Amino acid sequence: MAPHGEGSEEAMVVQDENRKPISSILIVIAMQTEAMPIVNKLQLKEDLDSVFPKGVPWVRYHGVYKDLHINLVWPGKDSTLGVDSVGTVSASLVTYAAIQALQPDLIINAGTAGSFKVFDLYGVGSRQSFSTPNLLKELNLKAGKLSTGDSLDISPQEEASIVANDATVKDMEGAAVAYVADLLKVPAIFIKAVTDIVDGDKPTAEEFLQNLAAVTAALDQAVTQAVDFINGKCLSEL
Ligand code: SAH
Secondary structure (H helix, E strand, O other): OOOOOHHHHHHHHHHHHHHOEOOEEEEEOOOHHHHHHHHHHOOOEEOOOOOOOOOOOOEEEEEEEOOEEEEEEEOOEOOOOOOEOOOHHHHHHHHHHHHHHHOOOEEEEEEEEEEOOOOOOOOOOOOOOOOOHHHHHHHOOOOOOEEEOOOOOOOHHHHHHHHHOOOOEEEOOHHHHHHHHHHOOOOEEEEEEEEEEOOOOOOHHHHHHHHHHHHHHHHHHHHHHHHHHHOOOEHHHO
C-alpha cells in the first residue's frame, strides 16, 4: 500500500511547485559592469520606491520580460569607498532581503569568475545547485563546481582546497547565494563567465580588468538565453 501521511503530502506539494510555469526570477549580480548590459537587454527599470531597508546601497531593477517577472538586484556601491560591494557578505544579505520581499520561483546568480587551465575535472557538489540538464544542453554551457572565497587572488590554502574538491571555477559570491537560497528553499542556478585564468601567467587582477568588458557581453548573452529558455517552462523542465 502506498504510504500516507505528512511525508507523501509534502512530496506532492514539491512536485506541484516544480510543474507550474516559473513566473518570477531573481537575478543576483555583484558588479554594476556585469549588471547593466542585462538590465538594458531585458529593459528593466530601477525601483525608485525601494523594497529594501532605508539607506542601504542595494539596487533593484525590475520588469516584465515575455511571461516572466524579472527582478535583478545588485548590492550597489560601498558607501564609504565607492567600489562595488562584491563578496559573500553583501551577496548573502541582498539575496536574503530580495527573497523575503519578492518571493521568486528561481534565483540566477550571474557574474564573472576565474577559471583554471585544467578543465577535465568533474564536480562533487558540497551544496548542490538546482539541476538544469536541458538548459545546459540547449545553451551549450559547461557544468562545473564553483568555489567561492572573499578574495580575487588565490591563497595557497584556497588552492589546495579547490584542487581537493575538484572545483573548476572561482568567484566571490556564488556560495553565499547558494547558502541563502538553500536556507529559504528557493532553487538557484549559477551562470559564470570567465574573466581570468587563476593558474595562468598573468596577474589575476590585471587579466580580470582587461577582459571584464568582453566577458560581460558573453555573460549578458548567456543570461538572456537562459531567461528565454526558462520562459514558459516549469522547474522540472529545466
Ligand atoms: N577590482 C574590482 C573588484 C573585482 S572583484 C573593483 O574595483 O571593484 C571580482 C569580481 O569578479 C567578484 O564579484 C567575483 O565574483 C568575480 N571574479 C572574477 N574573477 C575572479 C577570480 N579569479 N576569483 C574570484 N572572483 C572573481
